[in-house]
Structure formats: structure tokens, C-alpha cells
Amino acid sequence: MATGFFTDTTLCIGCKACEVACKQWNELPSDGFSFTGNSYDNTSELSGTTWRHVAFIEQTTATEDGVENRWLMSSDVCKHCTNAGCLEACPTGAIIRNEFDSVFIQPDICNGCGYCVVSCPFGVVDLIAKFDPDGSHYNVASLMEERREERQTALQNNGGVAGKCTLCYDRQTLGFTPACAKACPTESIQFGDVEELRERARKRAVTLAGRGVDAQLYGVDDVGGGVGPLNAFFLLTDRPEAYNLPAAPVLPSTRQPAGYTAAALTALGLAVAGWMIFRNA
Amino acid sequence: MPGLGTSFGRGGATVWVPDLVNADCILIEGSNFAEAHPVAYRFVMKAKERGATIIHVDPRFTRTSATADIYAPIRSGTDIAFLGGVINYVLTNDRYFKEYVSAYTNASNIVGEQFKDTEDLDGLFSGYDPEGRSYDTDTWAYEKDERGHVKRDPTFQHERCVLNVLRRHYARYTPEMVERVCGTPQALFLKIAKLLADNSGREKTTAFAYAVGWTQHTAGVQFIRTAAILQLLLGNIGRPGGGIMALRGHADIQGATDIPTLYDLLPGYLPMPSALRKEATLESYLSVNSKPTGWWANTPKYVVSLLKAYYGEHATAANDYCFDYLPQLIGDHSMLPTTFAMKDGTVKGYFVIGQNPGASGQNAELVKAAMERLDWVVNIDSYDNETVSFWRREGADPGKIATEVFFLPAATVLEKEGTMTQTSRLLQWHDKAVEPAGDSKSDAWYFNWFARRLKALYADSTDPKDRPIQHMTWDYDHDDPHERAKDEPSVLKVLQEINGFRTADGEQVASFAELKDDGSTACGGWIYSGVCPDKHTNRARNRDASGPYTALNWGFAWPANRRTLYNRASADPQGKPWSERKRYVWWDDEKREWTGVDVPDFVKTKAPDTPADPDGKGMDAHSGADPFIMMLDGRGALFVASGLKDAPMPAHYEPLQSVVENQLYAQQSNPALGEYRRRDNPYNAPIDERYPYVLTTYRITEQSGIMTRYVPWLAELQPAAFCEIDPELAVEKRIKSGDWVTISTAVGEMEARALVSGRMTPLRIGSKGGRRRVHQIGIPYNFGDMVGLARGDSVGNLIAISLDPNVSIHESKTLTCDIRLGRRKTHHRDDIDMAVPSEERDPMGQPEGNWAGAHHGHGYQHMQGDDAGASTP
Amino acid sequence: MLSEFTPDQTVDDRRRPTYYDLPLLKAPHWEWNVVTYLFLGGIMGGLGLIQLLADGRKESERTLKRDARITAFALAAANPAILITHLGRPERFLNMMRIVKFKSPMSLGVWGLVLYSGAAGANMVRELALEGVLPRWLRFIAPGFLTPMQALLGAFTAGYTGVLLSATANPFWGSGKRHIPTASVASGLASACALSSLLCAIEGNTEPLHKLERLEMAAGATELLALVDFRRASGEYGKPFFEGARGKKLRDTTMIAGTLVPMALNLLGSIIKLPKPVDAVRVAVASILTLTGGYVLRESLIEAGKDSARDPRAAFRQPT
Numbered sequence A: 001m002a003t004g005f006f007t008d009t010t011l012c013i014g015c016k017a018c019e020v021a022c023k024q025w026n027e028l029p030s031d032g033f034s035f036t037g038n039s040y041d042n043t044s045e046l047s048g049t050t051w052r053h054v055a056f057i058e059q060t061t062a063t064e065d066g067v068e069n070r071w072l073m074s075s076d077v078c079k080h081c082t083n084a085g086c087l088e089a090c091p092t093g094a095i096i097r098n099e100f101d102s103v104f105i106q107p108d109i110c111n112g113c114g115y116c117v118v119s120c121p122f123g124v125v126d127l128i129a130k131f132d133p134d135g136s137h138y139n140v141a142s143l144m145e146e147r148r149e150e151r152q153t154a155l156q157n158n159g160g161v162a163g164k165c166t167l168c169y170d171r172q173t174l175g176f177t178p179a180c181a182k183a184c185p186t187e188s189i190q191f192g193d194v195e196e197l198r199e200r201a202r203k204r205a206v207t208l209a210g211r212g213v214d215a216q217l218y219g220v221d222d223v224g225g226g227v228g229p230l231n232a233f234f235l236l237t238d239r240p241e242a243y244n245l246p247a248a249p250v251l252p253s254t255r256q257p258a259g260y261t262a263a264a265l266t267a268l269g270l271a272v273a274g275w276m277i278f279r280n281a
Numbered sequence B: 001m002p003g004l005g006t007s008f009g010r011g012g013a014t015v016w017v018p019d020l021v022n023a024d025c026i027l028i029e030g031s032n033f034a035e036a037h038p039v040a041y042r043f044v045m046k047a048k049e050r051g052a053t054i055i056h057v058d059p060r061f062t063r064t065s066a067t068a069d070i071y072a073p074i075r076s077g078t079d080i081a082f083l084g085g086v087i088n089y090v091l092t093n094d095r096y097f098k099e100y101v102s103a104y105t106n107a108s109n110i111v112g113e114q115f116k117d118t119e120d121l122d123g124l125f126s127g128y129d130p131e132g133r134s135y136d137t138d139t140w141a142y143e144k145d146e147r148g149h150v151k152r153d154p155t156f157q158h159e160r161c162v163l164n165v166l167r168r169h170y171a172r173y174t175p176e177m178v179e180r181v182c183g184t185p186q187a188l189f190l191k192i193a194k195l196l197a198d199n200s201g202r203e204k205t206t207a208f209a210y211a212v213g214w215t216q217h218t219a220g221v222q223f224i225r226t227a228a229i230l231q232l233l234l235g236n237i238g239r240p241g242g243g244i245m246a247l248r249g250h251a252d253i254q255g256a257t258d259i260p261t262l263y264d265l266l267p268g269y270l271p272m273p274s275a276l277r278k279e280a281t282l283e284s285y286l287s288v289n290s291k292p293t294g295w296w297a298n299t300p301k302y303v304v305s306l307l308k309a310y311y312g313e314h315a316t317a318a319n320d321y322c323f324d325y326l327p328q329l330i331g332d333h334s335m336l337p338t339t340f341a342m343k344d345g346t347v348k349g350y351f352v353i354g355q356n357p358g359a360s361g362q363n364a365e366l367v368k369a370a371m372e373r374l375d376w377v378v379n380i381d382s383y384d385n386e387t388v389s390f391w392r393r394e395g396a397d398p399g400k401i402a403t404e405v406f407f408l409p410a411a412t413v414l415e416k417e418g419t420m421t422q423t424s425r426l427l428q429w430h431d432k433a434v435e436p437a438g439d440s441k442s443d444a445w446y447f448n449w450f451a452r453r454l455k456a457l458y459a460d461s462t463d464p465k466d467r468p469i470q471h472m473t474w475d476y477d478h479d480d481p482h483e484r485a486k487d488e489p490s491v492l493k494v495l496q497e498i499n500g501f502r503t504a505d506g507e508q509v510a511s512f513a514e515l516k517d518d519g520s521t522a523c524g525g526w527i528y529s530g531v532c533p534d535k536h537t538n539r540a541r542n543r544d545a546s547g548p549y550t551a552l553n554w555g556f557a558w559p560a561n562r563r564t565l566y567n568r569a570s571a572d573p574q575g576k577p578w579s580e581r582k583r584y585v586w587w588d589d590e591k592r593e594w595t596g597v598d599v600p601d602f603v604k605t606k607a608p609d610t611p612a613d614p615d616g617k618g619m620d621a622h623s624g625a626d627p628f629i630m631m632l633d634g635r636g637a638l639f640v641a642s643g644l645k646d647a648p649m650p651a652h653y654e655p656l657q658s659v660v661e662n663q664l665y666a667q668q669s670n671p672a673l674g675e676y677r678r679r680d681n682p683y684n685a686p687i688d689e690r691y692p693y694v695l696t697t698y699r700i701t702e703q704s705g706i707m708t709r710y711v712p713w714l715a716e717l718q719p720a721a722f723c724e725i726d727p728e729l730a731v732e733k734r735i736k737s738g739d740w741v742t743i744s745t746a747v748g749e750m751e752a753r754a755l756v757s758g759r760m761t762p763l764r765i766g767s768k769g770g771r772r773r774v775h776q777i778g779i780p781y782n783f784g785d786m787v788g789l790a791r792g793d794s795v796g797n798l799i800a801i802s803l804d805p806n807v808s809i810h811e812s813k814t815l816t817c818d819i820r821l822g823r824r825k826t827h828h829r830d831d832i833d834m835a836v837p838s839e840e841r842d843p844m845g846q847p848e849g850n851w852a853g854a855h856h857g858h859g860y861q862h863m864q865g866d867d868a869g870a871s872t873p
Numbered sequence C: 001m002l003s004e005f006t007p008d009q010t011v012d013d014r015r016r017p018t019y020y021d022l023p024l025l026k027a028p029h030w031e032w033n034v035v036t037y038l039f040l041g042g043i044m045g046g047l048g049l050i051q052l053l054a055d056g057r058k059e060s061e062r063t064l065k066r067d068a069r070i071t072a073f074a075l076a077a078a079n080p081a082i083l084i085t086h087l088g089r090p091e092r093f094l095n096m097m098r099i100v101k102f103k104s105p106m107s108l109g110v111w112g113l114v115l116y117s118g119a120a121g122a123n124m125v126r127e128l129a130l131e132g133v134l135p136r137w138l139r140f141i142a143p144g145f146l147t148p149m150q151a152l153l154g155a156f157t158a159g160y161t162g163v164l165l166s167a168t169a170n171p172f173w174g175s176g177k178r179h180i181p182t183a184s185v186a187s188g189l190a191s192a193c194a195l196s197s198l199l200c201a202i203e204g205n206t207e208p209l210h211k212l213e214r215l216e217m218a219a220g221a222t223e224l225l226a227l228v229d230f231r232r233a234s235g236e237y238g239k240p241f242f243e244g245a246r247g248k249k250l251r252d253t254t255m256i257a258g259t260l261v262p263m264a265l266n267l268l269g270s271i272i273k274l275p276k277p278v279d280a281v282r283v284a285v286a287s288i289l290t291l292t293g294g295y296v297l298r299e300s301l302i303e304a305g306k307d308s309a310r311d312p313r314a315a316f317r318q319p320t
């Protein structure tokens, strides 16, 4: 069964329980402690070690009687694309599509080449940098001594491995709901059979439109550029860009034919030129 | 909280969280529901999905506002003006629920002639004594007939009937006035007032939710009273999707007031005997605290059973059940006054258990300076925190601090078993998941150990004053040999004792109805009775969610597993549901009993048409249509004639530290508030140009206190103390988001990172010279500067201690301050170390001076600042 | 990631085009090693053509062919090592060979590299056997078809280094889906000619020089044309590459010093007959300039890719 997420941002209360639950289940370290001044968003982006990220979009609009505020919150995650740039790009076959139709990185096969990083049109996957040796980014209290070492070696791997949401593959095989969806108190993150979720998302958009909400679906249907529909899709109330989502993503491999053709033609042209030069002289 | 207690009879939230889904409208005011109670907020979102209108009234646009349908800005500390405005709207436009109000409230009571309102005395009620800064509440009494019964006018013609008194009192709370005082635009205010009225009545209900945004004020109790009045007028108490949801704080803070850690309460909201109230004997204590009518007529049963639980066979009728073993209060021994006493050298030792006043406390530098003067401190905590490490704080010289510090490691919640009582008064048992790390022990272990050591120490004493220790029952040995080997006591046995048992055979009682005042039963906390109805049942462990949505087999709610309190009011006086939509508990005429989806909060077989016996005792004095069983007259109180120290009906006063004059009355701030005018606790004067901004404090989802500041996953989400300021002020002060800023008050300075946000709106507030623009600054209180991964100055450094007169809660939600770009130098102040001259040491005149007069209800101090439990009516 | 962002009520936030100007995409984690890898890949590719074109029957071109084959193999052998410095551990390189994935330029490229090394290796062994350095019978190791094969694989190796970049989600790289491969191939050949010329000059084997120089000029001109057209075609996306300090460096180092100047020097060489030592200097200067230009081209591509990834505006609407 293909499983995925429907993230309904109109239900998100920005509690970040999803971010924390994901880190806890996957034993991921923190990404450092820096205050950004950008609303309540201090983790800023998805990273090799932040697999859920909650965006906070403050919108203050001046009106006749004062200001009108909107504060959009949305929990971003790997989209588990139908045509996944990362998967196509991966030279080692570390990235696979598993039995839940999710795009999954096998950490023991990944060699840290970083090619998936530049091939994801959503900026999701990233290399897990070298392990922070003093471990202060770790929830030391939560990790048993042995586990800590194990994780340390797994992550250390000089140069790191690529990291992103696994759609809680391990939990799913045990029949559990992914940690982030489980933790979400308001069901903003809904997990389940993608087809069912797509139906639900479409209905929800209609319901909301009926209430005068500018509901836009993102990724329920083909997002274009060859990427296809997403297995993790969203209901937004503003342009995708406001949430730092690409309005027009492109599947990188669609550029290959043009590239190879151009290279071949150039090579051919220069070869002919060379042949002429070397023969005529 | 006495706000709820004096209005309805019990201090707990009148509803339970999941019931919010039944609301047609939810007013969240005085709480940042989504951020501080995210899991409970699920039910608000569900209500919204079902079509309910969610309204948030808050000084800041928060994550709650973002998910609400309507957000209204308000100047911090002005909710009485706002809700008073709604009361005025409801009364002047005849939008109140007439049948409900006439049958279930004291609207028809006639107030005595001697009573004078704020209208007559420009902001004061009758009976004020400026010397003692307190009221003689006798002048607020009702008119009585010859037989001593309160006079009523069910036709509401009498000009002194409560409804008309209320009308006059709130007449000046017009929309225009609301705008001037609160800064809330009139149109928005009216929209909200209309929505509240539209969503109340037979077919609809509105729920209110508040938390410490209302309590931590010098008139906090009155804020809640305003809500209580409004909900009674709108007929929303005791009904599904109605009520007042008082959101509690820490996981077990409800439990910590039920079986209290408060100095002035015994378990089950029985007052601690007080020398000031002349309660030296059991008889005199009961004569003060037992009520002739209503449920509290049972007080003797609960007190005697409690004493039997404490002293076992030693407690006999002959010795007044060892009543004189209980300590007698001689003053205010709550946390904040005790802090001053520590500073002044009166108090020598300090147990700090699971609290971090060095960071979360008010005037936090003073707390730490006070600790320097102690002989010893015992800290039982799971982590190092700002309190444990006070001796190595910035500016302190450890070499000069003589205090001996004992730091005992506490097991965390996952490392021990027991119950937690959450915000819906629901007890839930949790098992131990892992063994405590290292040398950590559960808190119960420490107390078990202390108790045994004390008993051993005094075992041979012949001094009568040591008898309380000698006679104290103490038998909590764990049945599990593994736990017993580690000396862990059985907290289940503690819960069983709290439930109560028959002294003869040791069998558990099934409910508090079985308790007796003859020594044949023992009960450690009557309100929890029923949780362990027999030795094999622990209803706190119940995890059966089947059946109606009330899920009565999930956990155990006190009292008697009732979910919605006063639910008799969900039916009309004849016992029928007010409407099909709002069915909840009703009278089954065939079975001759109350029935419904909840446990009726009423005498189960008392028919709706049962007449009241005005001369009857206990429940007989109530009719079958009086839903508020804890109240003397069985009715909800629009007017509180006794039990509160500062007002029978809420009146708007400015906070002690305010940027404007009171627009409503000449009286600036609550005339009965508690002040500590000492040099180590200076206040910003009202309208002090040096402190032109309103400051409010609150919490954020990502942090709670030291427990979260150590967790990298949470620390990265909110890594630093910050302050929220509006863009206009930011431009004026050249502050950019992310900059370091310093905020200052007369008490001290703190530095924080600036978060410039359009969510903070400057307000236009009325003042003598017309309107002025008021900027509000918000600072989360969750940070501390010494330990953890996320650090920052504690906002407690900015807050001088001042108190609400009823519950001595600190005013930490509304202050004034200044702000500038750049970092502070040091927040160590020399004056905080100076000894305070003796004439400044007794700040409130007589300790508890205004206490003795309050016969009904009891003030109590909540150590941490949550709202607390019930007061006796 | 501290931003300078301060809300301004005079601006309608709903129109704010980005999310606090934070990047949408992830920047490549690629440093000197990947730059070098791409650069050498290009040269290898060019050498593949040169070893094919060089006429084995003429002594001077035989030397050229031999040198080309030896350097080609040396580079092909060096490249995995360089990649390993990027991957961290040698065994990680082996993971690259778990599978063949046609959709992945990186996978194909590695296989191309491996096959190329094979062909180049065999061809080199043949040369060394012919030279007598290795046993003579070893010359049969490389059948004749390996010569065009090496050229073909070389074209692929040079070309894929361009496709590797352009077939990614990086907006700048993506905007050069034709231009970057073209420039990579051309620049690779130019650099290969330069390297061969340099070796000829060092060995005093001046005869093939003018052929190499003319081929280098053709390749250089192609590269230049590709870059000029790239600038036009890439528009906004090309800014991190063509503008600012990086643009200036590209113009000065790759386009002028690395292409135009060597072209001029080569032209000079074919017009005026310079004294031998002077001419050797001319060849050396031209070659080093071309090679430097080629390296800077790769470096600029990678670095501009990083900047482009950091610009959310570019990433929101990817070039198609």
C-alpha cells in the first residue's frame, strides 16, 4: 500500500511536536542553538538531521481599523515524490522506493556523494555533517550509552551520509503511525493510504472554500515539471512560495536528454573539426 | 480559585476539556490555549471544525489567535473592563437567558440597604477601611426576613435586587469605554459581545477558557468573577459545550491543590485551622467552616475522617480526633512573604522541591539574595537549576555564602508511578517506565524516608508536642518485594488511604457518601473518594474509552467521577433538557432518578419538583431545581456577598504598575491589593514616564523550564530569551529582529533578543490628554541564565512582588518597563543585598490583617501562581 | 541563520515574495575535490579525442598519441582517488559500482570513468609495450577498436561532467542544460590540447603543436560561444555566475586569459615563426592559461551553483 501524508496547514497550531517527535524517534541531534529573529522559526529549514520543519509565516496587513494579522504555520517534510529527483540521482542505489511507496535512503549504502542533495527540487535532503564530537547537540539524557556510540559511528562516517524523512519506515513495518503524525495534537498531519488522503484533501479544500478560505492544494495532483503528484501533500492558504515551497519544481532528469545531446553534438563537431585539422595538415 | 468557588461552589474548572467540542462558541481570554495547552487545544480545533466560532482576546496575537476565527487585542490587565462591557451589553439589550437566570442564579436576591456601589463611592465599595486596606464585607450582605432568610424578588422589580444592582454597576462599561480602557476597537468588541449572546440560550452554548493570563493580576480573582457572572447570565454553566475551562498549569498542579501543597489548606479544600479565626478546637473549627445548608454541611464527616487517616487509632472522639495536632496558622506563610522572611533572617531553612524560583520566581534576584541568608537549603530536583546553584550566580561570591546546600536527586515522572490530576480534574495513573537513573529517588521515597527518620528520632520522646509525629500513621510499605528492597513506598496505598476506608475492617469506602463523623471511617482527601472503591480497583487506571463521549471509564474525575460540574443545570427547572441539541443530564420520571451521559452532580433521586425547606439542614435546604449544590442557597452567585476580600462584583482597576490613569473610577488600583513597599522590592509608579511601555509575561510551547532547557530538541526550537515588540516601537528604538535589547524596571534589568513582529499591535488608549499610543512588550518567562542549553535572563528579574488580596498571587502579567537597544551590564544589584530596615519589613501592616474578617472562604496562597482549588462558599 | 528581516507595516506582508529570504534549496557540499574531479574528467575526455586523431604512423604524432594515452590513464586513475577524498573512505567508492543507473549522470559517469580507465589503461599498456618499457607481447592487450572506444568514452566523460551539473535541481545549473555540457566538452578538449601542447613543448616535439593549437582554438571558440550564449539564455538564473566578483573572475580568467589570450598566442605562433626557446615559452604560457581557465570554469560553476541554491526566488520557479 502506498502511504503518505496529508498536511492540512489550516489545522496546524505550530506546536512543533512533529519536529521533536521525529528527532526523538530517529535519534537525531539538534542543529545548533541559534536565535534567528524570524518569527518562531529557529530551525529555519529541513536538514540532514531535521526531517520535519515547521514554518511560521507572519502576515500583517494594514486595514482601516488597525492591522489584520495572519500567522500561517506549516509543517514541511520530504514529499516522497512520485518521480523523485533524489532517487533518480543517487548513484549508489542507496535511495530506493520501499513497499510503502516512500522514498527511502539506506544509510549503510549511501556513500555521502551529495548528489541527491542537489537533485531534490524541494531542498529536502541534505548530508548529515560530521558528528558533533562533544555530543552536546544530543539529548544525552534520552540516549543510552551504547546507543549513543552506535549512532555516533553511524553518523560520523567522515563526510556524513544523506539524511531525510524515512516516512518512519521502521515504525510502519511495525504497524505504527509515523512519529510526527502520531504526535500532532490537531491532526494537521494526517497519515494513511495516499489515495484515500488525496480524496480527503480534495474534499477538505472544497469544504474550506465553502467557508471562504483560500485553500490551495499542493502536491495532491501533479506539481508539474515531471515530478508528478507527491506522496506527502499539503493544503495551503497562500502561494506555495510563502511557505518556501517551489511553485514550479522541475524533475532534474528531464534536463538530461538536452544535456547529453548538446554534449554529443559538441563532441561530434569538435571531433569533425579535429579530424579535418589533423588530416589536412 | 475563589473566583469560581464563590460563584459556583467549587474552584475547579466547571467542565472537562473534550467537552469543548460541543461548544458553539469558545471565548479564550487570559490564556494562550494553543501554546500552553497544545494537546487540549485539539478539542478547540475540533469544535472549530464542527462550526464553532473561536474568539481569542489577548494582548498579543499568538498561535491561539492564529487559529481562532476572531482575535481582539486588549491592553494587559483590563479584562474586567472588557467583560464588564459584555455584561452591560447583555443586560441592556436583554440578551440574558431569563429562565436560567431566574431559576439558577441569585439574581433575585435583594442586597441590603447599607450596600454602596462603586457608582456611589467613585470606585470603592462600602465597608472600606483605608488604614487596613481592606473591606468589612458585612455591608455587602443581603436583606433578610425575620427568620433570617435572604429576601428575594423573583419579578426583578426591586431596585436592590442583584440583577438591578448589576445593571447599574456595569452601566458605565460602554463599548466606547471598553475601547478607551482596553484599546479594543468598538466594532470588534461589539461583534464579540453579539457572538457570545447569539451563541447562548436553550439551543446553543458558549464556553470560556482562561488560565494564568487572568490569575496573575492584583485583581485576578475578580477577572474570573466577571467571566462567572457572564456565563451565569448567558446560562452556560453546567451545560455541554458551556462552562468555564480553567486551564491548569504543570501536569499535576490540579492535584497539588486538591491534596494541597498549600500552607492554608488541608486535602479536599478544607481550610487549615487558623489561630486568627479562633479555631483552636474541633468544635470551633467546625462552627466556622461547616455550613448549615448545602453540601458543605458534610464538613464534619470529612474533617473527622481526615484526622482518622492521619492519626489512626489515636484519634478518638474523646480527644477531638487529635484536632489539636494540626498546626494553627498565625500569619501568611505562603511562598512570597516567606521569601521576604528569609531575606530578613526570620526563616532559617528552605526545602525547595520541584520548583525553580531562582528563575521562575518574581523578583528572582531577591529570592537568591534571600537564600544567601539561610542556614541551609534542601533541593530535591531532577536537574541542576538556577535555584540549586544560586551561590554561583553572576555577581555572587561563593566564598562569602555560608548557606549549606543539600541537593538530592529526584526521579523524573517516567521513573516512578502514581497519579496525576489534570486540568479536567481527571486522575490518571502512570506506571514506572524505567528505573531511576543513578542515585535518584522518587519524591515519595524521600518523604517516606524523612517520615521514618522523624518517627525514629522521636520514638522515645515523652514531650506532648512530639505526639503528632509519634501518632502519625505511616504504613506505605510496598507489596512488591523488588520495590520494597529499594525502600520505595507504595503510592497506591497512599491513594487507597486518600480514597478512605472503614476503620473497623479496613475495607475501602465506595464514595464520600459513606464517610461518617463518628470515627468509623478514615479518608485522606474526601473529594477523591471513589477512586479506589475496593482494594482491587484503581479507577485512575481505567482506560476504557467506550460508551458515550464522556468516557466515564477513562480515569476518574473528582468528585464522584463527574465530568461536568453542576450538570443539573443542563436541564431546565422541570428536569427536561433545555433543548434536544444540548441534552446532557435530565430527570427520568419513570425511574425517578437523574440520568444522562455524565454522573449527575446532584442528589440522584431528588426530583426536580422537590421543594426547598428554608429551615432544613444541608441539602434539604435546596429545592430539586437548585443546581449549585455546594452553595448555601444552591444557586450561582452573580453577586458575592461574602467570601471575597475586594469586591462583591468586579470593578475595573488598573494594575499596580500601569501606564494610564483609571478611566472608570478615581480609584486607580485594587484598593485591597497586597504590596511590599521595601527597598529591595521597588515598584514602578503608575504613569511613570521612565517606564512608558506595558510589559506582559507568558510561556511558549517550546519551553517550560529547566526540564526543557536541557533538551537539545527543544532548546534548538527556542534557544534564547527574547522579547516581542511591535514594528513601530522597533523603528523608534532602532531595533531589528535578532538584536540584543535591555528591558528595565525599577527592580532590575534583563537582556534578551528582540523579536520584532507585526503580531504585537500598539493600542490607542484613553488618558487624561485624549488618546495615546501604548506599546506592549511581551517576554516569555521560561528562561534562566545559569544552566541548560537554551539560556537567557529570567524575566523574574524585572518583577516586583505584589499580590492579589484573595489568593496572594503575584502580578506578573501586567507591568511597566523601558527598553533600549544593546546588552545589559550586570543584573546584580547591591541594594538587593542590603538588609531592609525593620519598619519596611511588615509591609501589609498586620500579617493577614484583612484575613480574620473573612469568615467565609479562605484566602490561600498558591506557591507557584496557578489558580487553585475551591473555596468554601 | 540570522536575517536582517524586520517587518514593516507599510509593506503588505502577503506580497512578501520569499520565506525570510531563507534558501529553498540545499547548496552542494562540493569543494576543490569535486572541482578537480570535473576538471580532470574534461581533460581526460579531450585526450580521448587526441589519442584518436594523432596519426600513429608519423613519429611526432606517435609521441603525441603515446603521451595522450599515458596522461589520460594517469588522470583516469587519479580521479577516483580525488573522489575518495570527497567521499571520505575508499570503500565508499565501491558503492558507486553497486548498480548502473541510466537516470543518474553520477552513476553513468562513474561507469564511464571506469570503462574509460580500462580503455585508456589498455591503450597505455600498449604504448608502453611498444616503447619496450613493458614486455612487447602486452601490446596485444589493446585491440584496435579500443582507440575509437577511448575517444567515445572520452566524449562521454567530458560531457557527463556538464550533465552532472545541469541535470540537477539547481536553478543556475539547470538554466544551462545545453550550455554547461557544451562548455564542459569544449573546455575539456581545449585543456587537453593545452596539456598535450605543454608536453610537446617540454619534449621538444614541436611538429604536432600547430595542429593541437588549431584544435584548441576551435574548442576555445566553442567554449567562448557557449558561455556568451549561456549568459543570454540564463538571464536571472545566471547572475551568480556571470555577475559580481565571480563574473569578473570568470570573464578575466576563463574567457580572456584562459581562452582569448591563448587563442591570440596560438594565432601568433601560426603567423610568426618564433625562435625555439621563445616559442616554447609561448606554448607553455598559452597552455597554462588554458588549463587555469578550465579549472576556474569548473570552480565558478560549482560556486555559482552554491549561490544560486541560496536564492529562493530562483528556486521557486525552476528553469525548464
Ligand SMILES: Nc1nc2c(c(=O)[nH]1)N[C@H]1C(S)=C(S)[C@@H](COP(=O)(O)OP(=O)(O)OC[C@H]3O[C@@H](n4cnc5c(=O)[nH]c(N)nc54)[C@H](O)[C@@H]3O)O[C@H]1N2
Pocket (backbone or CB within 6 Å): B029, B030, B031, B032, B033, B035, B036, B037, B057, B058, B059, B060, B062, B074, B075, B076, B077, B078, B079, B210, B211, B212, B213, B214, B247, B248, B249, B250, B696, B697, B698, B699, B700, B701, B702, B703, B704, B705, B778, B782, B813, B814, B865, B866
Ligand atoms: N509549553 C508550555 N506549556 C505550559 C507551560 C510551560 O511552561 N510551557 N506552563 C504550564 C503552566 S505552569 C501554566 S500555569 C499554564 C499557563 O497557561 P496560559 O495562562 O495559557 O499561559 P501564559 O502564556 O502564561 O499566558 C496566557 C496569555 O495571557 C496573555 N495575557 C497577559 N496578560 C493578559 C491580560 O491581562 N488579559 C488577557 N486576556 N490576557 C493576558 C498573554 O499574552 C498570554 O498569551 O501553561 C502550562 N503549559
Ligand SMILES: Nc1nc2c(c(=O)[nH]1)N[C@H]1C(S)=C(S)[C@@H](COP(=O)(O)OP(=O)(O)OC[C@H]3O[C@@H](n4cnc5c(=O)[nH]c(N)nc54)[C@H](O)[C@@H]3O)O[C@H]1N2
Pocket (backbone or CB within 6 Å): B212, B216, B249, B250, B353, B354, B355, B356, B357, B360, B361, B362, B380, B381, B382, B383, B385, B410, B411, B412, B413, B443, B697, B698, B699, B704, B705, B706, B707, B781, B795, B796, B799, B812, B813, B864, B865, B866
Ligand atoms: N513572570 C512570570 N513568572 C511566572 C509565571 C509567569 O507567567 N510569568 N508563571 C508562574 C507559574 S504559573 C508557574 S507554575 C511557575 C513555574 O515555576 P517552577 O515550578 O519553578 O517551574 P519549572 O521550571 O517547571 O520548575 C520545575 C522544577 O521541578 C523539577 N522537577 C521536574 N520533575 C520533578 C520531579 O518529579 N520531582 C522533583 N523533585 N523535581 C522535579 C524540574 O527539574 C524543575 O527544576 O512560574 C511562575 N512564574
Ligand code: SF4
Pocket (backbone or CB within 6 Å): A078, A079, A080, A081, A083, A084, A085, A086, A087, A103, A119, A120, A121, A122, A123, A124, A125, A164
Ligand atoms: S522531496 Fe526531495 S528528497 Fe523527498 S523524495 Fe522528493 S526529491 Fe527526494
Ligand code: SF4
Pocket (backbone or CB within 6 Å): A089, A090, A091, A092, A093, A094, A095, A105, A109, A110, A111, A112, A113, A114, A115, A116, A117, A161, A162
Ligand atoms: S549522498 Fe548517498 S543517498 Fe545521496 S546520492 Fe549520494 S549515495 Fe545516494
Ligand code: SF4
Pocket (backbone or CB within 6 Å): A021, A022, A023, A025, A026, A051, A052, A077, A164, A165, A166, A167, A168, A169, A178, A179, A180, A181
Ligand atoms: S515520518 Fe518519521 S521520519 Fe518522516 S518526518 Fe515523520 S517522524 Fe520524521
Ligand code: SF4
Pocket (backbone or CB within 6 Å): A011, A012, A013, A014, A015, A016, A017, A018, A019, A054, A073, A074, A075, A180, A183, A184, A185, A186, A187, A188, A189
Ligand atoms: S505537530 Fe501538528 S500542529 Fe504541531 S506543528 Fe506539527 S503539524 Fe503543526
Ligand code: SF4
Pocket (backbone or CB within 6 Å): B036, B037, B038, B039, B040, B251
Ligand atoms: S506537555 Fe504534556 S501536559 Fe503539556 S500539553 Fe504536552 S502532553 Fe499535555
Ligand SMILES: [Mo]
Pocket (backbone or CB within 6 Å): B212, B248, B249, B250, B253, B864, B865, B866
Ligand atoms: Mo502554572
